[in-house]
Amino acid sequence: MAGFEEVSIDKLFRIDGDSALVTGAGGGLGRIAALALAGAGAHLAVTDIDAAAAERVAAEIRDAGGVAESWRLDVADRKRIDAVIDQVAERFGGLHILINNAGIIRPGPAESLPDEDWDEVVEVNMTAPFVCARRAAKHMLARGEGRIVSIASIMGFRANPMIPHIPYQATKGALVNMTRSLAVEWAGRGVRVNAIAPTFFYTELGADLRRRRPELVDEIEARTPLGRLGEPEEIAGGILYLASPASSMVTGHTLAIDGGWLST
Ligand SMILES: NC(=O)c1ccc[n+]([C@@H]2O[C@H](COP(=O)([O-])OP(=O)(O)OC[C@H]3O[C@@H](n4cnc5c(N)ncnc54)[C@H](O)[C@@H]3O)[C@@H](O)[C@H]2O)c1
Numbered sequence: 001m002a003g004f005e006e007v008s009i010d011k012l013f014r015i016d017g018d019s020a021l022v023t024g025a026g027g028g029l030g031r032i033a034a035l036a037l038a039g040a041g042a043h044l045a046v047t048d049i050d051a052a053a054a055e056r057v058a059a060e061i062r063d064a065g066g067v068a069e070s071w072r073l074d075v076a077d078r079k080r081i082d083a084v085i086d087q088v089a090e091r092f093g094g095l096h097i098l099i100n101n102a103g104i105i106r107p108g109p110a111e112s113l114p115d116e117d118w119d120e121v122v123e124v125n126m127t128a129p130f131v132c133a134r135r136a137a138k139h140m141l142a143r144g145e146g147r148i149v150s151i152a153s154i155m156g157f158r159a160n161p162m163i164p165h166i167p168y169q170a171t172k173g174a175l176v177n178m179t180r181s182l183a184v185e186w187a188g189r190g191v192r193v194n195a196i197a198p199t200f201f202y203t204e205l206g207a208d209l210r211r212r213r214p215e216l217v218d219e220i221e222a223r224t225p226l227g228r229l230g231e232p233e234e235i236a237g238g239i240l241y242l243a244s245p246a247s248s249m250v251t252g253h254t255l256a257i258d259g260g261w262l263s264t
Contacts, residue, residue: 012246016041019092020243021085023075023132024102026053028203029151029235031060033099036236037243038066042097045088047073049102075102075128076120085135094143097243098136100129100150100175105205107165121167126174133182137191144190149242151235152176152195152254154261162219163209172197176254183252192251194242199258201230225260 005011020037024030026048038044038061046061048054051072061068069091073084089095104124106117129150140146155165156172176195183193200206200220210216221227238257241247256262 013240013244014041015097015244018042018096019045019088019094020097020099021045021047021088021095021132021136022099022101023047023073023128024049025057025099026050027057028205029198029201029232030099030101031057032232032236033101033151033239034068035061035064036240037097037099038064038068040240040244042067042243043092044068045071045084045092047071047084049074075132076123078127078131081128081131082135085132085139089139095136095139096146098132098146098148099239099243100132100148102128103151103153103205105165105168105209107163107168107209109164110166113166118167121171125168125171126178129175130178133178133193137182137186140191141186141189146191147243147247148182148191148193149239150175150179150193150195152179152197154197154199154256154258156197156254157262162216179254180252187251192242192247194247194250194252195254196235196238196242197254197256197258197262198235199224199230199256199261201232201235203232223261223264224258225264228259230257230259 020042022030022034025034025046034044034046046054046058046068054070058068058070071084106121133148152175153172155169156176179193179195238255
């Protein structure tokens with residue numbers, strides 16, 4: 001009698017023993033990504049510019065029975081990226097999964113945007129995901145398997161009429177197309193590259209803006225078909241899908257987790 005074995009949850013989503021590195025995992029969506037992967041059996045390298053925050057999340061995973069260690073990693077430091085990725089691969093016997101999550105905002109009108117803001121956002125949101133992917137791929141291509149997931153944004157597909165932020169728009173758009181290009185370049189060698197485009201989520205990233213302009217939340221809710229912002233844990237399913245065998249035929253894709261934003 002036919003059973004569910006071929007399509008079991010375990011077969012699709014378990015990633016036991018795979019090693020996974022998440023950038024900016026000390027809080028927000030990165031923390032949820034790390035918890036989701038660890039819960040599915042991966043060994044986690046929890047990295048963040050804030051070493052204490054990274055260690056708190058690693059401890060949270062260990063307390064829950066998972067495997068995790070923390071590293072301080074500022075993704076604006078290219079040499080450090082290479083060193084940490086090599087250390088993680090050495091420590092865990094390879095690197096199977098990279099989540100390019102760290103990202104920053106420096107909103108403001110384009111005509112008065114300081115060069116430093118432009119440079120900082122470009123470095124963290126666009127250059128770093130490439131530098132991380134390049135180093136991670138060195139390990140992944142050598143063993144013929146790997147999954148890279150970058151956190152882009154709905155702002156990689158649309159202008160933002162509410163919050164002027166040209167470097168964010170530009171870098172997230174670049175991340176969407178970088179995902180396609182790296183996916184095609186590495187597709188024949190076992191490495192899949194995908195991205196997620198979240199809508200506005202309740203994390204620290206937009207907390208300051210929401211405090212200063214409380215009416216923003218109403219505007220976002222009104223503009224969103226599902227009528228609300230995302231809760232951090234609502235990113236978990238997408239992360240797990242793209243980082244597991246469940247998405248084995250998917251590469252170059254950006255998955256919108258957007259309450260319908262991009263459909264309007
Ligand atoms: N929250 C949202 O509304 C939203 C929407 C769309 C996309 N995103 C994207 O999701 C990702 C995560 O966002 P979040 O909302 O969790 O942000 P967050 O600000 O809540 O958390 C970001 C984490 O990254 C760390 N970090 C900041 N700069 C870093 C650096 N240079 N190197 C390493 N770590 C650094 C911070 O310490 C923090 O732990 C970002 O790429 C962001 O652009 C967020």
